[in-house]
Amino acid sequence: MKMDLKCLCKHLARAKEEEAVSTANCNPYLLERVLRPLMRQETVLLKDVDFGQFDVEDIQEITGYYESLEMQGRKLMQLVGAFANLEPVACKTRRFC
C-alpha cells in the first residue's frame, strides 16, 4: 500500500467537518447527559439520570446510534493502523538543495 501524505493532507483540508453518524433521531438528554459522559469514561450515577426526559424507544435509538458510531470508529482505527504500519519511502528525486 502506498500513501501520498501530501495528497491526503490536501483532501483532509478540503473535507467538510461533519458528524460521522447523524444524531438527528437521538434524544438530546440521553446523548449529552448519559452517552457522551460514558464515552468520556465519566461516571454517571443512576440517581442523577432524569428518566422523565426520554422514552424506552429513545434508548433503542441511542443504542443504534452508538453501534453505528462504534462501527465507524472501528473502521477509522483500522485506517489509522494501516497508516501506522506503512514503511516510509524516500523520494526518488531531490526535493531541496
Add this chain to the structure above:
Amino acid sequence: MAFDIDPCIFEFLSVAKDLYDCDLLDKTLKYIGNMEVCEDWYSIAWEGIVNVFKQFRHYYKEETETDTMVFCDPVITGFYQLCFFYEAKSGISRDNNPFRWEGESAVYQCFHLDAYDYEVLLYDGTWGRPRMVILSGEEFCGHQELPRVLAEVKDTLESYCRKLKAAIVTEKPVAALPEYAEKEAA
C-alpha cells in the same frame, strides 16, 4: 472518546426506565444506593423483582438448576378473598366465577416475556397463603422484563379487586355475564 461501552449498559438503562415508569425506581434506589449506570442490569432488575410485591422469597435448587420465586401481597390475598366472598354470596362455584378465571387469565397474559423455560402459577390460598409462584429453569433469560411484568400483574389484580368489590355491592353476579351462565346450565 471511547468506543468500548458494554452494550449491556443500554439494557441497564431500559430496565431502569421500566422501573421509573412503574414507580419502582425510587424504592429500588433505596436498596442499591449510589449505583452507577453500568453493565450490571441483572442487579437492578433483581431489585425491581424483589420490590414490586410486599413479600418475596427465592429458592434455588442446585440439582435441577431451578429458580422458584414466591410473591405474596395484600393485593393477591385481597383478590382471592373477594373471589371467595363473591362465590359465597352469589352461590356459584369457583370454576364458574368469571372474575376468578378472567382475573387469573389476565395475570397469565401479562407474562408475554421474550423468554421461555418458565411457568407462572397462582394459588388461591386453599393450601397455604394466596401467592404467585414463578418457576424458571436454567435457560430462562427474561429477568430484565420481570419488574415491568410484575407491576402489570399488580395493576391487573388491583383492577379485578375493584371489579369484584363493585359486583359484590351491586349484587348482580351471574346475570351480568350470560356466557358463563349458559356454560353452567349446559
